[in-house]
Amino acid sequence: MNRLARVLWALAALALVVGLGSWLYRNASLGAGPAVTLGRLYLQSALTPLLVGSAALALVFGLASGAVAALPRRRARSALKLPALPPLAAETPELAIAVRELLLVLGRQLRGMSVRAEPDIIAIMDLLMDGAIRVGASDVHIHPLEAGTRVAFRVHGVLEQVFIFPREHHSRLINRVKVLSRLPLYQLEKPQDGHFPLATQEGPADIRVSLLPTNHGEALALRIARTGVRLPQLTTLGFPEGLRERYQQLLGLPQGLILVAGATGSGKTTSLYASLGHIQQSRGELTRIATIEDPIEFDVPLFAQTQVNAEQGLTFAHGLRAVLRQDPNVIMVGEIRDSETARTAIQAGLSGHLLLSTIHANSASGVFNRLIEMGVEPFLLASATAATLSQRLARGLCPHCRTEMPLTPEEAVRLDSAGIARGTFYGPVGCERCEGSGYLGRVAFYEMLVVTPAIRDAVNAKVPSARIQEIAASEGMVPLLAAGVERARAGATTLREVFRVVGG
Numbered sequence: 004m005n006r007l008a009r010v011l012w013a014l015a016a017l018a019l020v021v022g023l024g025s026w027l028y029r030n031a032s033l034g035a036g037p038a039v040t041l042g043r044l045y046l047q048s049a050l051t052p053l054l055v056g057s058a059a060l061a062l063v064f065g066l067a068s069g070a071v072a073a074l075p076r077r078r079a080r081s082a083l084k085l086p087a088l089p090p091l092a093a094e095t096p097e098l099a100i101a102v103r104e105l106l107l108v109l110g111r112q113l114r115g116m117s118v119r120a121e122p123d124i125i126a127i128m129d130l131l132m133d134g135a136i137r138v139g140a141s142d143v144h145i146h147p148l149e150a151g152t153r154v155a156f157r158v159h160g161v162l163e164q165v166f167i168f169p170r171e172h173h174s175r176l177i178n179r180v181k182v183l184s185r186l187p188l189y190q191l192e193k194p195q196d197g198h199f200p201l202a203t204q205e206g207p208a209d210i211r212v213s214l215l216p217t218n219h220g221e222a223l224a225l226r227i228a229r230t231g232v233r234l235p236q237l238t239t240l241g242f243p244e245g246l247r248e249r250y251q252q253l254l255g256l257p258q259g260l261i262l263v264a265g266a267t268g269s270g271k272t273t274s275l276y277a278s279l280g281h282i283q284q285s286r287g288e289l290t291r292i293a294t295i296e297d298p299i300e301f302d303v304p305l306f307a308q309t310q311v312n313a314e315q316g317l318t319f320a321h322g323l324r325a326v327l328r329q330d331p332n333v334i335m336v337g338e339i340r341d342s343e344t345a346r347t348a349i350q351a352g353l354s355g356h357l358l359l360s361t362i363h364a365n366s367a368s369g370v371f372n373r374l375i376e377m378g379v380e381p382f383l384l385a386s387a388t389a390a391t392l393s394q395r396l397a398r399g400l401c402p403h404c405r406t407e408m409p410l411t412p413e414e415a416v417r418l419d420s421a422g423i424a425r426g427t428f429y430g431p432v433g434c435e436r437c438e439g440s441g442y443l444g445r446v447a448f449y450e451m452l453v454v455t456p457a458i459r460d461a462v463n464a465k466v467p468s469a470r471i472q473e474i475a476a477s478e479g480m481v482p483l484l485a486a487g488v489e490r491a492r493a494g495a496t497t498l499r500e501v502f503r504v505v506g507g
């Protein structure tokens with residue numbers, strides 16, 4: 004639009020000069036000469052009225068398109084007040100904190116825009132999507148509650164609230180999305196699906212829309228499908244350096260199973276994507292990486308990704324068998340939750356594939372008995388598994404206002420009984436950067452159990468998980484609690500948070 008306006012303006016100016024010149028020639032009798040002869044010839048030609056007419060037309064078009072081009076620019080300016088993430092944010096360990104700070108700024112702006120008597124819904128939606136893209140959100144949830152509409156982003160697997168939108172304008176927000184995705188506005192009783200395109204700085208994105216009627220109005224889930232997004236990096240996940248190096252060695256294995264345990268929302272999927280990203284970087288683009296996921300969270304150009312579709316009979320187990328026939332080097336299975344998938348995964352790990360997956364278990368040592376319960380043969384399990392990981396996410400302390408805090412008697416007892424040294428720990432205060440909460444972002448910590456000959460024998464003998472844990476600890480595994488306490492000692496989170504998420 005901008006370029007078109009400039010061309011039209013130039014045309015208008017040219018035509019105006021020519022038109023004016025010819026008028027002057029007609030009315031002023033200047034001396035003779037080649038220029039005058041040329042001018043007379045021009046005046047006598049039939050083209051003159053056409054040229055003068057086109058001058059006027061081009062002028063009108065130029066003015067109109069200039070005005071139109073100026074309009075969206077003004078809107079975009081008002082929607083782009085967010086501070087940019089630092090350029091290397093995807094590689095910095097403080098990414099979770101940077102994202103949270105951006106979300107707080109975004110939330111403040113959106114709140115300010117939405118409390119007006121007549122909120123500009125188009126501008127709010129533009130800013131919301133712009134913010135979602137910038138923080139790397141995979142989903143936007145717009146959920147009506149009794150008190151207001153909760154707007155939240157899913158960022159690297161964790162749901163983060165952005166702001167509460169006034170209840171009375173809920174349907175206008177929903178209607179904006181319906182207009183964008185060409186869905187009927189007055190269909191309120193049935194679930195609806197659609198999509199709309201979105202231009203972002205990193206290229207086009209497709210926004211998949213899902214509307215669901217609820218008792219408080221229509222709930223909206225927007226899934227952001229982008230190609231070419233940058234995968235999370237292993238270096239941003241908060242692995243202590245020694246552990247990360249050991250883990251990267253394991254990711255270089257030609258075959259075997261690496262299983263990540265943890266509850267929903269503990270960041271397991273992020274760990275798997277970061278692992279796949281590392282594999283691709285270190286082994287090169289010729290390594291074939293296939294995934295079976297539910298849902299596909301990151302669309303990665305060089306991966307062969309398959310979405311589980313239970314209605315069509317495409318389960319994790321079916322998908323995995325089909326993927327194996329394609330003979331990839333590395334396979335990621337979103338989750339192992341049934342015996343068929345578990346058995347097929349073990350076979351894959353024994354027959355020249357590196358397979359990464361997640362599983363519901365409380366600890367790295369608990370993964371083995373969980374799989375034996377699913378009907379996996381202990382001998383095969385012991386031979387196929389390379390390592391198991393367990394992870395937790397705790398709320399991160401705001402680095403701008405945290406303060407040293409004395410141990411409570413209970414905390415001291417708990418540290419003593421776990422055989423962990425006491426020391427200096429930190430607590431929340433609250434400042435402007437964290438909106439007074441004292442917390443920013445999330446902090447992950449891990450325990451990694453590498454399958455050694457002693458562990459293999461123990462799994463084979465079907466010993467209880469506690470015994471496997473003892474053996475692993477005696478061989479140098481840092482247990483989850485101790486790993487969390489180290490993060491707290493460094494001021495990344497509080498002891499209280501560590502105890503809360505580790506449980507027990």
Ligand SMILES: [Zn+2]
Pocket residue numbers: 401402403404405432433434435436437438439441442
């Ligand atoms: Zn703070």
